[in-house]
Amino acid sequence: MAIRQIVVFFLENKRYGVEIENINDIYEKMDAVRVPNSDDFIDGIINLRGDVVTLVNLKKRLRIDRSKQEENIIICEMNKDKFGLTVDAIDGIIRLEKNENETQTDSGFIKGFIEKNGKQIIIIDLKRILTKN
Amino acid sequence: MDTSKYEDLFISESEEYIEQISSALLDLEKNSESTESVNVIFRAMHTLKGMAASMGYIEISQIAHGLEDVMDMIRGGTLQLSNELTDLLLKGNDYIDALVHKKNIDPGVIKSFRHVLESIKAGSKAFENTEQSKTANPAAPKIDPENSFTIEVIFSDDVMLKSARAFVVVKAAKDRGVFAKTEPDMDAVMREEFDKSFLLCLTSGDSANSLVEEIKKIPEIKDAILRKTEKKDETQEEKSGQRKDIKVSLERLDNLQNYASELVIARGRLQQIAYSTQNEELINALNSTSKIITNIQDEVMKIRMVPVWQIFDRYPRYIRDLSNKLNKKIDFIVKGRDIELDRALLNALADPLLHLLRNSIDHGIERSEERRAKRKKETGTIVLEAKRLKNAIIIEVSDDGKGLDTERILKKALERGLISEEHAKNLTQTDIFHFITQSGFSTKDEVSDVSGRGVGVDAVKSVLKQMGGSFEISSEKDRGTTFTLKVPLTLAIIKTLQVNVGSEVYIIPLTHIIETIDIKDEEIQSIMGREVFILRDQLIPIIRVSDIYKVKMNEKKTDYSIVLVEVDDSQYGILVDEFVEQSEVVVKSLRGMLSGIQGLAGVTILNNGMPSFIVDVPGLLQMAKVG
Amino acid sequence: MSTRVLIVDDAIFMRRMIADILKKEGFEICGEAGTGAQAVTMFRETQPDLVTMDIIMPDMSGIDAVREIIKEYPNAKILMVSAMGQQSLVVEAIQAGAKDFVVKPFQPSRVLESVGRILNMK
Structure with missing residues (x-):
């Protein structure tokens, strides 16, 4: 029970992670339909086997300067709604003991930091990310 | 059947009947008591x-049918002949004459004429129903429970005059002396209160097999299946009545509907593939599958339909209590309570309607003293009415109270910074009424415990927007206020027009569309900084979807298409690049981060698998005005 | 010998249509009548194997004509030809002794099906 799994991905060469419980699937980038007059971090909507999924550009949401193209979509579910996080690339999944090496913070969209095998991973707060301002 | 060779005979003989009718009508004008003239017209119309x-010639047949029914009612004494009625009959005869001679008549004219006939019929139907309920149930025949047989008689899909057909079947059993009863009972069968089959119960099984064979030979009978009646607990049967209903949870119904909707989408995709590959075999197979899917969809929709009285009937008591509490005298009138609506839609409307009624009682209807001072009837009236249109249901809440206070609304809007002083001067009444549909807008200075809290008018509007409907307000000082809710017939699937704007595709619900027009760039004029075009001597404001939705437009075009819509009694031209097609789409609501985006009513998935947004027409117009 | 049919309808147009359908299948049209009273008279004269009978006609209705004919000839084979919306009249006609009915507008095959069935009745 004490095991946590984190999906790790890249945003502009930095590693970020999100807990696997909320993740449904991972896809290659695909064409999306633009949402008129929406927030700037919404990349559009896609059809995923009959479900309409809203794409949230994580770099735009976290206000990170963009130089690289997003290549992957992480599909997650929040309150029965599906979202897709567009990220640069997937690094992998790491397993860790509960609260192992985690520094808790409470600053905006960041939940905390994890050190694993010498790599630093920024854990994001999915709930906040996916809640309208 | 090739009917062309009968054409000449049809015209010449029709002319004779039309002539007979007009001369009989002239006789009737002179002598309204002439039953012979009435009979002549009735027969001629029938023929x-x-x-x-x-x-x-369906149109002629329908008009003649309507007029025949009217004549039948006159013959039967349920309808009195009047000058207006004679005029109507003459007019109908003229229409028939014109149609027989292939003259073009505006289909709208024919339609409204038939509506008039329908309403005449409906008006006198009321008697008949009460008459009918008086007929006593004949004593049920005795069936030997140990030794009885039942035949399930199944009609073919194209059966005509179902009741008469059923009677032919029953007569076959009667002629053999084995007829016991039918299920549903004979009265119900004659009223066609059954779907595709009914049960024929026999007093004995003696010649049952040969009877089954005989029934199978009757035209329009698909099958007859013999079975021994199951022994049933008689009392149980009495209790449960004769209708075979079962209870189904709403969740299951919703699931069923979702699957049916998915099926419709999947069909669209398949059709596209079939047509693009020109595979005839596949197209044929799909066409028959398609019919089945449509049937399933219709049935599922029907299962979900419930009469509005299920909600409407809750209100009278509430209104009585509230009006007593507020010391106001109110007549509450409910109309169209039998009109049916999708259950989910109706449930979603329950609170909004209650809010609007509260609004009318609290803010609309004045106290008796005030009404007397205004020389109005002391008792106020609130009408809740459901009406059916072709693609939508209208629900109206109207009162004869003091009307909305435009000055006060405007003052509030200025206070809240919703508009500038300058802008305020150009607002129409409708614009001003729109403010009260914005969230958090309440004109009552202090929030009353009656209608200030809970769902507001803004919530009513957003519920309707989600449904793909609309919400309109009209009001006149001291004359009253009417809230009009336009609701699609069913929740999930709506009829729409698909349009292209730049490289994007949008879906416009037909509920708002009046017509579509092709337009050239040079026909677009600019008046006081607003784009307009002229349609039948009227200036119609143009709204460019590309502006409002900020669509990237690559090149300047010379030809555009206009979707003419009507909202709040005004017409607007929504400018798009081109029309793609009309289609039925499954509406998905905007949730999560997409909820509350202005100008969008929902989203759907197109046949090519791409999602596309459904335009919130009233919202779009609102954005155009503000922007 | 071919089957002899009496066609009763107040509209010549409808009589022509029915006659064409039946003639094509080898039936013999032994008479046409435009009113109920004419139908009864012509039945006595021609003694047809089958009658197609309109319901609403001047002079005497099709139903009354059926009653008259059945009274004298209980085995007469009568097919009612009715327009939509006359359920109760059709039922009345069947009660009076008509064997079957077809509804206008009809498919030729539908008419022939009913005719065939009636002629096979005892």
Whole structure:
């Protein structure tokens, strides 16, 4: 029970992670339909086997300067709604003991930091990310 | 059947009947008591109806049918002949004359004429129903429970005059002396209160097999299946009545509907593939599958339909209590309570309607003293009415109270910074009424415990927007206020027009569309900084979807298409690049981060698998005005 | 010998249509009548194997004509030809002794099906 799994991905060469419980699937980038007059971090909507999924550009949401193209979509579910996080690339999944090496913070969209095998991973707060301002 | 060779005969003989009718009508004008004239017209209309139907002239047949029914009512004494009625009959005869001679008549004219006939019929139907309920149930025949047989009689899909057909079947059993009863009972069968089959119960099984064979030979009978009646607990049967209903949870119904909707989408995709590959075999197979899917969809929709009285009937008591509490005298009138609506839609409307009614009682209707001072009837009236249109249901809440206070609303809007002083001068009444549909807008200075809290008018509007409907307000000082809710017939699937704007595709619900027009760039004029075009001597404001939705437009075009819509009694031209097609789409609501985006009513998935947004027409117009 | 049919309808147009359908299948049209009273008279004269009978006609209705004919000839084979919306009249006609009915506008095959069935009745 004490095991946590984190999906790790890249945003502009930095590693970020999100807990696997909320993740449904991972896809290659695909064409999306633009949402008129929406927030700037919404990349559009896609059809995923009959479900309409809203794409949230994580770099735009976290206000990170963009130089690289997003290549992957992480599909997650929040309150029965599906979202897709567009990220640069997937690094992998790491397993860790509960609260192992985690520094808790409470600053905006960041939940905390994890050190694993010498790599630093920024854990994001999915709930906040996916809640309208 | 090739009917062309009968054409000349049809015309010449129709002319004779039309002539007979007009001379009989002239006689009637002189002598309104002449039953012979009435009979002549009735018969002639009847004959024309049959002739026209045989030629495939549906319009003529329908008009003649309507007029025949009216004449039948006059014959039967349920309808009194009047000058207006004679005029109507003459007019109908003229229409038939014109149609027989292939003259073009505006279909709208014919339609409204038929509506008039329908309403005449409906008006006197009320008697008949009460008459009918008086007929006593004949004593049930005795069936030997140990030794009885039942035949399930199944009609073919194209059966005509179902009740008469059923009677032919029953007579076959009667002639053999084995008829016991039918299920549903004979009265219900004759009223056609069954779907595709009914049960024929026999007093004995003696000649049951040969009877089954005989029934199978009767035209329009698909099958007859013999079975021994199951022994049933008689009392149980009495209790449960004769209708075979079962209870189904709403969740299951919703699931079923979702699957049916998915099926519709999947069909669209398949059709696209079939047509693009020109695979005839596949197209044929799909066409028959398609019919089945449509049937399933219709049935599922029907299962979900419930009469509005299920909600409407809750209100009278509430209104009485509230009006007593507020010391106001109110007559509450409910109309159209039998009109049916999708259950989910109706449930979603329950609170909004309650809010609007509260609003009318609290803010609309004045106290008796005030009404007397205004020389109005002391008792106020609130009408809740449901009406059916072709693609939508209208629900109206109207009162004869003091009307909305435009000055006060405007003052509030200025206070809240919703508009500038300068802008305020150009607002129309409708614009001003729109403010109260914005969230958090309440004009009552202090929030009353009656209607200030809970769902507001803004919530009513957003519920309707989600449904793909609309919400309109009209009001006149001291005359009253009417809230009009336009609701699609069913929740999940709506009829729409698909349009292209730049490289994007949008979906416009037909509920708002009046017509579509092609337009050239040079026909677009600019008046006081607003784009307009002229349609039948009227200036119609143009709204460019590309502006409002900020669509990237690559090149300047010379040809555009206009979707003419009507909202709040005004017409607007929504400018798009081109029309793609009309289609039925499954509406998905905007949730999560997409909820509350202005100008969008929902989203759907197109046949090519791409999602596309459904335009919130009233919202779009609102954005155009503000922007 | 071919089957002899009496066609009763107040509209010549409808009589022509029915006659064409039946003639094509080898039936012999032994007479046409435009009113109920004419139908009864012509039945006595021609003694047809089959009658197609309109319901609403001047002079005497099709139903009354059926009653008259059945009274004298209980085995007469009568097919009612009715327009839509006359359920109760059709039922009345069947009660009076008509064997079957077809509804206008009809498919030729539908008429022939009913005719065939009636002629096979005892």
